[in-house]
Amino acid sequence: MDEEKMSENLKTILSTKSTSVEICREGPTVMIGERINPTGRKKVLAALQEGDFEMVRQDAARQVEAGATVLDVNAGVPGADEPALLSQVMREVMSVVDVPICIDTANPEALETALKLYDGKALVNSVNGEEKSLATVLPLVKEYGAAVVGLCMDDDGIPATPELRLKVAAKIIARAAAIGIPREDVVVDPLAMTLGAEHTAGLTTLKTIELVVAEFGVNITMGASNISFGLPDRKYLNAAFIAIAIHAGLTCPITNPLVPEINTAVLASDLSLGRDEYGMRWIKSYRKRRKAQTK
């Protein structure tokens, strides 16, 4: 990648009341823990439906222990009062860990309630290029001084080419700027679709990252594990894809830090790319893995 453009990379700062996390291309890749989400997790879903938050607290603590420095919080339980439930889950998370939260909801009321409750600078997950989404989400992001994930899709769905996804990113960045949200507070998600359906899906995602980074220098997030949906040996596939995506420009994947292959892929990518001085983080993480194994 071009040196001059690389030096223009923007920093996104998220915070809690007492600490902050900087997302940037020069520093360590920020793992946003994905586990606090009932989607596809029957046990979590059942626990939330019963008002049992022990699992949420455990997921929060374990992910942070494993290296997540931001936690995604999703409380999308069918039929539940999402504003109330999301707020409750956030309180549970904040009671055990002190890391910024990525508020993951498609419900505007739940989003506003969560933003009101949160003391710090959160990451809102997400806005997209649809007119309705832009009109609803961006004003809340602005009002509460948050950062926001911008998904590369719009009223016409998910564009097939990197060039068209770049256009959606450009639209979101422009609309955010128009109401005073600085570019560094838009974190673009290029969208990762499964390789099982289309074997060039990974390449499309990677090229979108490269185009968006070259054009705007913004941070990039992604639910990287989508790429392997329906394929065997997902952990190996996810590990290689996340390493390549970090090389392409991914800075804050939404992922599961409890999977050793994923966790080490992120740390090894940072070391491979000269972002882990003296390999200190690599060696520290190795000691932690060994300790966990001998427990």
Added chain:
Amino acid sequence: MDEEKMSENLKTILSTKSTSVEICREGPTVMIGERINPTGRKKVLAALQEGDFEMVRQDAARQVEAGATVLDVNAGVPGADEPALLSQVMREVMSVVDVPICIDTANPEALETALKLYDGKALVNSVNGEEKSLATVLPLVKEYGAAVVGLCMDDDGIPATPELRLKVAAKIIARAAAIGIPREDVVVDPLAMTLGAEHTAGLTTLKTIELVVAEFGVNITMGASNISFGLPDRKYLNAAFIAIAIHAGLTCPITNPLVPEINTAVLASDLSLGRDEYGMRWIKSYRKRRKAQTK
């Protein structure tokens, strides 16, 4: 990377008497099996010293079964008659598998004997930018119609920067061309040094790959596992580094296909980069891994 330049990527064709292997950036990454090498492998060394080639035959068969499509053959046993031993080891390898050989020797006499013996187009490992090496190796490569690995080092040692390594690659490519070796038959090795000594070593290697590919479009090889020498959890580090290097332009790593993390990293990188149509190779390799596990 630039689309126009990518389309200029060159193809290196290696062959045996009856089959051939094409190395190129659009196709599958070619794994050059590294195991037939007594360096650092005491058992192999002892066996070769005793004239026992059973291990060589096993290493050949197992690496090809695991997906290597070229085999590196090194017979550097201290005190041995290398021309005779290398030829013998090559004959043993050729008796069990039908894949092109990468002749790995620093001994010009052993190299010539091996080239004379070999029926097909071999890969010579290696020439470098030293005057003595260029003068000795390139004429043999030309005479026997082989391809050659060009190491990015010269009389002054291993250059510290990607730009200086590119210069060495340019020198080797020019000197090869001057005696009629086409550019596509020079496979450049950017050199991977351990991250344990210098945490930017990986970045230097990756940038060298990008520069050499952009400038010359040649194929790239590398002993990728050097990167992790002296560090813990090498397999994870090697897996991420090889994935990133493939994204940067590596096309034929010299590696150990028997390590599942490495093998899957190579295959997953191809799939992630759209080089594995319908994911057929990924699924096939998965079935092979499962079968091996249940044996």
